[in-house]
Amino acid sequence: MKHALNVTREKDFAAWYQAVIAEADLAEDSGVRGCMVMRPWGYGIWERIQRLLDDRIRAAGYDNCYFPLFIPLSYFEKEAEHVEGFAKEMAVVTHHRLVGDGKGGLMPDPAAKLEEPLVVRPTSETVIGTAFSRWVQSWRDLPVQINQWANIVRWEMRTRMFLRTAEFLWQEGHAAYASAEQAREETLKALEMYRSFAEDCVALPVIAGEKPENERFPGAVATYSIEAMMQDGKALQAGTSHFLGTNFASAQNIRFQNSQGEQELANTISWGMSTRMIGGLIMVHGDDDGLRVPPRVAPWQVVIVPMLRETDEDAAILDYCRSLAGELTALSAFGEPVRALVDTKATKASAKRWGWVKKGAPVIVEVGPRDVASGNVAVLRRDRLYGEGGKLATGFLPRGEFVGQVAGLIEEIQAALHGEARARLEANIDRGVSDFAGLEAFFSEKAQFPGWVEVQWSRPTGAALDGVVERLKALKLTIRNTPMDAAAVDGTCIFTGEPAVERILIGRSY
């Protein structure tokens, strides 16, 4: 069977991923090392993610703010463990002016060297914590809960669009509480917000759990993540939430007077989700014809393609399409107006249809002169593109019937994409491995689509954990997280043979 992309997932998953990004006009290389250009369809998906996640962040009682892009070097020096974790990969501003280099080019002006270099934010705990130390004086000032939508720079050596870029976009939530208990609880609330957002909005089935000690955010007491399974069986960490205890508060002097008049350190938390989510969306929902965008995050849910032929009939076709779009946008799906577009570009209708298939618009409607005459529409569901015999499963139905069904159809497509991905996730977590030899055998046998294993362990720490990490690394594996809802333990640790204390997920990862 022929497909719209010239590479399949099975043949070369990495090449397929790049092909989807290019063919769906999601993003492209910018010419600036490690930075991409997010094109309208890719950025439109990000705007939908922003809108839906932002609503949840506000509902959780967070206020949006904006903090500086630049962080003075000295801010990092205060938090030793934190900087250790990030020091390898930061962009540093050292000059504030350019001058001619005398050879017709430009160079940083040696006379304009900054006294203190500025780091382009790799995350904002240090600069936001400094603000918290000004804002928090008394227990009455707590909690402080703020969020920012911002660009972030981490100087990655090997970059990959959406998954790992030098500059990326994200939101970062930061909060300070009076007690460690409350801060831990709120860390988990943020995790649950991410889990339900990923499942409900991005149709991305995820496992929420705690990261092992060696995968903690630099300076954190505990890090939690949501992990999604890609179609190559690898894991993608799609959002993290960190309990920072008093580590950052101590370095940044976030203190408050409690109701007994005593000075205490606040407990802080932070959590972030980024444009990486779009990489996950591609690798979970894409197929050999391109992307399939879950309707809730699709910039356009219904795209209407008029079949124009530069004849006198064109005007009537366009009228028909525009009035149809008007009817659709007056409807609601998921509590929002339906997003419908008439694609009037000066391109052949079949090219437009395949363009929207590759972009993954959930519903594609084609309108030709005969449809106008008969009052019909030709409807293509992106999630079920082909019927029997490999032909496009275009449905022909009266316009009124389509309009009556479309909101339900949009909700059905969202559920279908989620159901498909959820079934794949559940079918590919193996719980039968009970010793390290079993683990080795499992992953050597299932090289193509390994999936994950859930095993029991004794949660070793320090050097013992380092040993475990090394053994896994030799198999190209990592511990993903300790699922929140895992079953109780009933066996021994696959690494140490000691009695197990919890279950962990192990897999290959992005």
Added chain:
Amino acid sequence: MKHALNVTREKDFAAWYQAVIAEADLAEDSGVRGCMVMRPWGYGIWERIQRLLDDRIRAAGYDNCYFPLFIPLSYFEKEAEHVEGFAKEMAVVTHHRLVGDGKGGLMPDPAAKLEEPLVVRPTSETVIGTAFSRWVQSWRDLPVQINQWANIVRWEMRTRMFLRTAEFLWQEGHAAYASAEQAREETLKALEMYRSFAEDCVALPVIAGEKPENERFPGAVATYSIEAMMQDGKALQAGTSHFLGTNFASAQNIRFQNSQGEQELANTISWGMSTRMIGGLIMVHGDDDGLRVPPRVAPWQVVIVPMLRETDEDAAILDYCRSLAGELTALSAFGEPVRALVDTKATKASAKRWGWVKKGAPVIVEVGPRDVASGNVAVLRRDRLYGEGGKLATGFLPRGEFVGQVAGLIEEIQAALHGEARARLEANIDRGVSDFAGLEAFFSEKAQFPGWVEVQWSRPTGAALDGVVERLKALKLTIRNTPMDAAAVDGTCIFTGEPAVERILIGRSY
């Protein structure tokens, strides 16, 4: 009469401006040179501006994208005139890693020096034009119309919150067209979008017109602006739109094959509006009690303050306030749901009331136990705070009556703020100056609140214009713009004595 701020506009306008920013919790110094922290109320106003302007940008047929923060030095070297205009004030990234300095601190790693320094974008014509050169091949690819919401860095020596900061937030529209005529027309459409947005949404009366040659954007053929009059009589440029001709297209090789098969250079335009708009909003609408936010851009339009006393009555008061807020948010003003907040913070009601007065919430409602018993509300309009005798003009009315009136009230406050500012602008443009001596006399007599003059000139260029600029500079004056809707000329140039060709606005500026 006593006011909520401890400095008045009349006494010290600059100190008053800083006081409003601090007391209204709009922004604060970040500790990072030239960068501010935008706090929730200030950032909330920006989010409202974004939402309303973004709707207009989309309606104009622009798509949102995202381009890299970093621009390689070589991109600037291509556009000589452009870099000349910006070269003085750019942040330059030279290293991509930090290392320990051997003294317990950190420093840029000498082994991680970038081969080509990266400039933090001071505007994105160069990097976006490079993308356009990839996207545009044929006349069928035109027009290309994109917009981005982004942070921008210009290394300003003297900074002032919202008006001139090293980092600021903005949107930048960029488009390429086949013909110069169309590009010029679209430049003016963007200008008109800014004008109507400023007037309708921010209640900011502005004069739209063309900037003189010496004030053009570096590399532009023509620059247009909207100019607003602050309450100290100075002018603030609140948005600009640039016709770039083929200057950037030539440097960046944006070429297309026309319908005759010939290669042509595209004509490009760009236009931007920034967080500076909030500085204008403050200086146009603020008063001696703080800010007054026009309802369309107010994060909360109605703030309900429950008068809690830690007694048994509190629960009933909170219920009453919450159900009132529920009724209000079900209403619409300006085609959007009314934004109503119940302020439940653990602070005294009078402190909360004055806090919201200083923040400038359009309508403040207070609810005490007696209001609950009688089914009333106490309503304060922020734009008409005081009644006769200087007392707060609180209106007491039945809850149902208030709910019935509130949408109209919100629209009335928007119109009142606009009307007040419009009257001030119109009253303070003097059209009676007909020679340079008259100009000198005008501005020496009116040192406190100079306002602007509209005069006739012969539009000198080159060295003659430089002379004019110098003469004005000695009076601390600049040419603001040539208003689009100025009357026809009927006299001589106040600088050259030659026959006038157009009218220009002259004033002091921010």
